[in-house]
């Protein structure tokens with residue numbers, strides 16, 4: 595798969611097959627994050643890979659999914675993620691940590707696509723629970739959790755019309771509106 599294809603087919607995945615993700619694959623995802631661009635090359639990010647079933651259950655409890663879907667929705671028991679990558683930032687190390695996180699997360703998600711995996715970045719998370727569960731030192735900021743697993747859904751991109759809110763149709767397919775290229779692209783002038 596080339597990079598363009600991975601960029602095109604990557605969508606946030608929130609329904610997963612119940613199939614374990616090999617830890618070696620998760621290590622490779624973190625290794626892809628390791629070589630992402632980093633402001634002043636300060637590299638303030640670290641990662642916790644979670645594969646243990648009972649730890650995964652504890653992480654899952656603190657996650658809020660797909661805020662636009664009503665009524666409130668979360669993956670059912672037979673569609674939960676198989677693994678998580680918790681993203682930590684040592685804020686003292688770099689003022690650019692938030693940009694670094696975005697770039698690292700995209701590296702993870704694109705390589706995941708190549709491996710046939712799906713991911714969802716979640717920032718609506720119970721950070722206190724994660725800190726105590728993994729004994730994360732105080733000097734780390736807990737930014738996000740990336741859910742990882744084999745996709746059990748295939749969301750589709752739509753042209754954005756009135757609302758940025760994604761929605762599910764009667765077949766359960768998630769539709770994700772994106773702004774049109776002509777609305778965001780300016781060549782040689784605004």
Ligand SMILES: Cc1cc2nc3c(=O)[nH]c(=O)nc-3n(C[C@H](O)[C@H](O)[C@H](O)COP(=O)(O)O)c2cc1C
Nearest residue numbers: 604605606658659660661714715716717718760770
């Ligand atoms: C910073 C950030 C935070 C996010 N937090 C959540 C979250 O807490 N829960 C969730 O279900 N999705 C979350 N998402 C996923 C977005 O909803 C998703 O990227 C967006 O709807 C566009 O869909 P796409 O990723 O398929 O293009 C987050 C994404 C980003 C970049």
